[in-house]
Amino acid sequence: MPFDFNLDSEILQRLLFAFGAILVIFIVVQTLRRLVLRYIDDPERRYRAAKTIGRIGGFVALLIVLGVLFQRAADLITVLTVVGAGLAIAMREALLSIVGWLYIAFRTPYTQGDRVEIGNYRGDVIDIRLMHTTLMEIGGWVQADQSTGRIVHIPNALVLQAAVYNYTRGFHFIWNEVGFTVTFRSDWKTAREILLSLAQESADVIEQQAKKEIQQMTREYLIHYSILTPFVYVQVTGDGIELMLRYLCEARKRRGTEHAITVTFLDQIKAHGDIELAHTMIGLTRMESPQFGPMPRATTGPDGAEDAGNPPSA
Secondary structure (H helix, E strand, O other), X not given: OOOOOOOOOHHHHHHHHHHXXXXXXXXXXXXXXXXXXXXXXXXXXXXXXXXXXXXXXXXXXXXXXXXXXXXXXXXXXXXXXXXXHHXXXXXXXXXXXXXXXXXXXXXXXXXXXXXXXXXXXXXXXXXXXXXXXXXXXXXXXXXXXXXXXXXXXXXXXXXXXXXXEEOOOOOOEEXXXXXXXXXXXXXXXXXXXXXXXXXXXXXXXXXXXXXXXXXXXXOOOOOOOOOOOOEEEEEEOOOOEEEEEEEXXXXXXXXXXXXXXXXXXXXXXXXXXXXXXXXXOOOOOOOOOOOOOOOOOOEEOOOOOXXXXXXXXX
16 A cells, blocks of 8 residues: 655644754754854853853754644643653653753852862863763862863762762862971971961962952852961971961962972971971880889989989999
């Protein structure tokens, strides 16, 4: 029986119209994307413009297809109800990713260019799509927050299931700490002053920028930052005196600032002469009396110096 290809069929006409509309939209979208690549030089603006054009084209195509195939609202509602019930069971993770994309689009916990940590993944956001977010990974086997070179695709559903840490959203600075331990006989006060002066070199400019960003963030969040200047905390440890410098730096310059401070600090304490870095040591002491007995008395040696550990000779 030959196939009856009747152009007067209403269903066939609808399908042809929908196909033609999708083809036209596809050609328009590709043409606009080519124009964007040709006339926009800034990579970020080019990326955002191309993404926006694609999303608008896809949305318009979806509306045309639904309007052509289901001219009556009742038919459309019935089809969407049946299809939605089936998808909710069979494609739970995919639906969660779509909901996660809607959350990202409207709530904007992060956007392209932000440095984030989602679950166990850290990196710079380089793309956000309907089903997944793409990161340029940082950390991993690489120390500090430098790139590993790997690209990680994270399902958008993870945004609804794990905490999202944003390094740069609204506030582009983070608190970093650099610690050094000097010996007990070192001039630790001078070492503290050296560390503080190194951090103060760029503190004024960073503090002004940080205050402006904090004022903007207070419109949305309850944030109280009263002290933004660097500070060196002093603590006595078993190996010596620990000096911990706490300072503000840009999120992407943490390792660079730490390197610069460390190198300059080492050069200055070498030139100073009265400061030495401590390291773990093990001392051996001969027990001259029972552990819970009286402590051995200090005696005076031949040169007049006190000898705390050795008993007087017979």
